[in-house]
Amino acid sequence: MKKSDVIEFYARLAADNPHPETELKAGNPFQLVVAVALSAQATDIGVNKATRALFEEVKTPEQMVALGEAGLKQHIKTIGLFNTKAKNVIALSEKLIADFGGEVPADRDALETLPGVGRKTANVVMNVAFGAETFAVDTHIFRVGNRTGLARGKTPLAVELKLDKATPAPFRLHAHHWLILHGRYVCKARKPECWRCIVADLCAYKPKTPAPPSRANAA
DNA sequence: CTCCCGATAT
DNA sequence: ATATCAGGAG
Structure with a gap:
């Protein structure tokens, strides 16, 4: 992905969710x-x-x-x-x-x-x-990185190292949460919901589902 | 590479 | 019925 597209990619996810957090609950x-x-x-x-x-x-x-x-x-x-x-x-x-x-x-x-x-x-x-600027590559980030072309690799470690190189300073702290949440709720493993994806035009994934699941024929 | 393994969505 | 889910160890 072009550097300018990477910036745009993160900028949109950031605007959509300024303060992303873990969904795992823990008190310490x-x-x-x-x-x-x-x-x-x-x-x-x-x-x-x-x-x-x-x-x-x-x-x-x-x-x-x-x-x-x-x-x-x-x-x-x-x-x-x-x-x-x-x-x-x-x-x-x-x-x-x-x-x-x-x-x-x-x-x-x-x-x-x-x-x-x-x-x-x-x-x-x-x-x-x-608060370290680490990139924890789980199943979601591995999929999103490879699918979009943001950071491709054969192993999670390879994707992590590419993310580390490709991610600009303003986005480094929250990148991992933006990507995981995007993968969990939009760029899903089975049925990616490209029709409501805010970075679809920057994405390399071809078989995009063009429209939402066919509601019964509208009157 | 294989094994570990319950709940949920499709 | 099967794929998938914040992977790690042998």
Whole structure:
């Protein structure tokens, strides 16, 4: 995508949503790490539903360890991959206590040493909890980047590095939320709603659905 | 590369 | 019935 189009692309998303935020609910950095770790291959809505009760009683790594793996499973059994997630979250909590004084480190490499935390989760935490200009490439951003031509790559890391190069200063902090929200609600995986997309004219995606789903023939 | 895995939309 | 959902680890 041309540099001028990239600027226009972001400018429109920014005008449409000046203050984009995470839809994952968390009261502190620890809860954020847990919520994002739980969100792999699951919807934000599903994660929030499970963490509502969980986060009322668990606000620290110590409380998570006290709850235990079996107790945690009871809270998150409605989320996919819950067995490995429960194990990871307990282990992650223990490691925060043992190696980081019970605090969430404001460092991507340190975050990535936590069980169940990879580059994408670490990037989310750095951006949301610590205000870092990171580009957390999840399934939505990977799709939007490749589809639109904004940032193409065969792997999430490749797309992340391209976004880092292509994204101008004024948009770097919120780029990841603009892109994820656009992917979630407009540039959907199955049925992208191009007819109401505000950046459709800048997009490389060809099989655009030209019009909204056919309402029954109008009178 | 495979496995992990429930809820929801299509 | 199947694709998809804020991925990560072996």
